[in-house]
Amino acid sequence: MTTPEDLKYTEEHEWLAAQAETVRLGITDYAQGQLGDVVFVELPEVGRTVNAGDPIGEVESTKSVSEIFAPVAGEITAVNNALDDTPELINSEPYGEGWIVELTPSDPNALDALLDAKAYQELTQND
Amino acid sequence: MGTPSPLHDVHTALGASFTDFAGWSMPLRYGSELAEHRAVREAAGLFDLSHMGEIELTGPEAGRALDHALVGNLAKLKVGRARYTMICDADGGVLDDLVVYRVGEDRYLVVANASNAVRVAGELVARAEGFDTEVVDRSREVALVACQGPRSAGIVGRVCDADLDALTYYGSAPTSIAGHDVLLARTGYTGEDGFEVFADAAHATDVWAALTDAGAADGLLPAGLAARDTLRLEAGMPLYGNELSAEMSPFDAGLGRVVKFDKDADFVGRAALAERAKNAADHVRVGLTGEGRRAPRHGYPVLDGDTPVGTVTSGALSPTLGHPIAMAYVPPSLSEPGTALSVDVRGKAFPVTVVALPFYQR
Numbered sequence: 001m002t003t004p005e006d007l008k009y010t011e012e013h014e015w016l017a018a019q020a021e022t023v024r025l026g027i028t029d030y031a032q033g034q035l036g037d038v039v040f041v042e043l044p045e046v047g048r049t050v051n052a053g054d055p056i057g058e059v060e061s062t063k064s065v066s067e068i069f070a071p072v073a074g075e076i077t078a079v080n081n082a083l084d085d086t087p088e089l090i091n092s093e094p095y096g097e098g099w100i101v102e103l104t105p106s107d108p109n110a111l112d113a114l115l116d117a118k119a120y121q122e123l124t125q126n127d
Numbered sequence: 128m129g130t131p132s133p134l135h136d137v138h139t140a141l142g143a144s145f146t147d148f149a150g151w152s153m154p155l156r157y158g159s160e161l162a163e164h165r166a167v168r169e170a171a172g173l174f175d176l177s178h179m180g181e182i183e184l185t186g187p188e189a190g191r192a193l194d195h196a197l198v199g200n201l202a203k204l205k206v207g208r209a210r211y212t213m214i215c216d217a218d219g220g221v222l223d224d225l226v227v228y229r230v231g232e233d234r235y236l237v238v239a240n241a242s243n244a245v246r247v248a249g250e251l252v253a254r255a256e257g258f259d260t261e262v263v264d265r266s267r268e269v270a271l272v273a274c275q276g277p278r279s280a281g282i283v284g285r286v287c288d289a290d291l292d293a294l295t296y297y298g299s300a301p302t303s304i305a306g307h308d309v310l311l312a313r314t315g316y317t318g319e320d321g322f323e324v325f326a327d328a329a330h331a332t333d334v335w336a337a338l339t340d341a342g343a344a345d346g347l348l349p350a351g352l353a354a355r356d357t358l359r360l361e362a363g364m365p366l367y368g369n370e371l372s373a374e375m376s377p378f379d380a381g382l383g384r385v386v387k388f389d390k391d392a393d394f395v396g397r398a399a400l401a402e403r404a405k406n407a408a409d410h411v412r413v414g415l416t417g418e419g420r421r422a423p424r425h426g427y428p429v430l431d432g433d434t435p436v437g438t439v440t441s442g443a444l445s446p447t448l449g450h451p452i453a454m455a456y457v458p459p460s461l462s463e464p465g466t467a468l469s470v471d472v473r474g475k476a477f478p479v480t481v482v483a484l485p486f487y488q489r
Contacts, residue, residue, distance in 0.1 A: 033144070036353060037161045039444045040420040058473075060422065062160055062443055063353055065473070087420070091159070 001124070002029050004095055008111050009120035010071045015095060018111055019102070022077050026099040027059060027068070027090060030124045035061040038090040043079040044101060050074060052110075057100060059090065068100060072110035078102040128152050132177040133270045133328040134335055141349055148352060149241035151178035156351040163354035164446040167317050171276030171342055172350030176323070177331065180244025181269040182237040182251055186260035189235050193227065194392035196254035198377065198385055198400065202392070204229040209297045209314055212385050213377055214247055219399035220373035221380070223247050224365065226314055228299050236310070236325070238271075240367045254395060270331035274338050275321030275358075277489075278345040283322045285341040287311060296320075305333035316355065318362025319489055357443050360452065363414060363485030369425060369440040370412055370454055376400060379408040379456070381484075410437055410456035414486055415470065415479040417451040420444050423470040423477065429455050430469045430476060436461060439470055445486060452486045453479070 003009070008016040013031035017024045032038065040060040050056055050070040057068040079101050083089060089098035105111065115123065128145075129152040132138070138145070143154035154175060156163060166172045184192060190202030199212030209228040213221050223243040228236040239247040248264035255262050274283055280291050289302040289311050299312035307330035315321035326334045339347065356366070365371050365380055377383050377400070386400050415423065422444045429437035442453030453470070461468060466481040 036144075036156055037159050039161075040422070042421075060420075060444075062357060062446070063155075065424070 001033060002095070003117045003121050005117045007095070007117065008114040009117065010069075010114055011123060012069050012071070014068065014071055016071060016111060016114060022102045022104050023072070023074070023111065024099050024102050025071065026094055028120070029094045031066075032091050032094045032098075035059065035064060035066060037062050038087045041083040041087045041090065041100065043081070043083065044076050046076055046079055048076045050076065050103070070103065071114060072103075072105045073107065074103040074105040076101055076103050132175050133331040134175045134177060134272075137332055137335055138175065138349075143349075143351065146352060148178060149244075151241060153178050154349070154351040156353045157349045160351060160353035160357070161446050163348050163350035164357050166346060166348040167276045167319055167350055167354065167358055168447055169277065170346035170348075171274060171278040171282055172317075172348055172354065173335065173338055173342065174273040174275065174350050174355060175335070176271040176273055177269075177328070178241035179271050180239035180241060180247060180264070180266040181271070181325065182239060182244070182248045183263045183265050184235045184237065184251070184255065184260050185233055185263075186258075187233055188258040189233055189260040190229070191392065192255040192258035192260045193235060193237070194390055195258070195394050196251055197225065197227070198387065198394060198396065199227070200387040200390045201227055201229070201235065202390075206230070206232060207298055207300060209299055209312060213382070214250060215377070215396035215400065216373060217396055217399060219376045219396045219403045221367075221371045221375055221377060222250065222373060224367055224371055228310070228312060230299060230301070230310060242368060268328055270326050270328045270334070271323060272326065272331065272334055272338065273315055273321060273323045274342070274347070275315045275317040276319050276347075278342070278347070279319070279321045282338060282342040282345055282347060283311070286337045305330070305337040307333060309334060316364055317358040318364070318485065318487055319358075356441075357446055360441050360443055360454065361445055361447055361485065361487035363454070365412070365454070366441060376403040376408070378404050379411060381412045407459055409458065411459050411462050412440075412484075413455055413457055413462045414482045414484040415439070415442075415453040415455050415468070416482050416486070417453075417470070417477055417479045419451065421472055421477060422451045423453040423455070423472060423479065428471040429457055430471055431461055435471070436468070447487055451479075454484070457481070
């Protein structure tokens, strides 16, 4: 299981990567390992405004369904349409081609409150 | 954590993810469950099913006791043959579905679902009272390894000298694998040709290793319970707790053929089952298929228009067929293949069509 140092994490097993204006979001390597093979991803509409904690999509594996939550408030600016035909990218490249959405946070500092890699690793070890 | 299987260390070394199932800790998957599913359809898969219950009946009246205890015709079963059957309550509700192997003139092996094994063993002890037979629950001592898939016969043929041409579907024969006495049966729960090997728990690791080595060149993969579930679903096979329960009779499940009213013995549930066979069930088991990739899942309501009419009991995106499949209970009037219904997938109506089972046939 990998947990890149330069990302932020949530207790819902999502990762966030700060980019120039936006934040890219996906689910962690740990999460994809727990889910098993991902077979369907429901993506939100681009342009939608979300509050922190809002469900913004779903990841279905063979055995389960998990919701994706907006970790911070903001506007959805992009979704990874490659997941429509190749949802397994979430398994093979959870931090790369398997990203899920990009959003512009209403508060640029909102990410500071999220977990760093070390704190997230501790969380998964206690799971 | 649940009881570890006799193969627990083997699974750990293979990197398995474990799941607690009926009090056991069993491998859910080793890597990709879709790859494991495909291996069973196209080559072969190796399963640890040591959580299953094995109950042995011995003695001159073992067959008669089973005829009284179960709905099937077991006294007439030939030695070396097996039968799919059920144990019902006095009211006709299904307590478990079983495979019963006649392994000797005076010896039967009853294989029960892990979740029901204790109950079934208890019922068999109680129902065998008055018959000259001994009932022993061997679930803890017996390991069960299944090798399933189109290449399974080649693999099994390399580890034992049993005559596999003579061992037809639902046959069993004693043989030896890795120097250990085992019972080899041509049974399974995947919809493919395949074998199940009953061995002493102490020999499970050797049996597993022999099959693993023999199957390496054939693409044999260890396969977990996740793949087993999608395989049996594609094959339209019921799972107790999903398609079968004590609230249902075998007739509701479309499996009334297992109830043998013509046998000589009176049997537990006979009168109630005779009634339930005559009266149409409220709901019957059907197959549903959909489009796209989103799966109807266990517990989701089935809708006719906006009206809830039934419930999904199992569902998945079929790895083999590439579209969603499900089993569900719906009223008989809506059970004709071709009937258009929908499933409430977390608030959204998802169109489905009733189809005949199974979804997949080899």
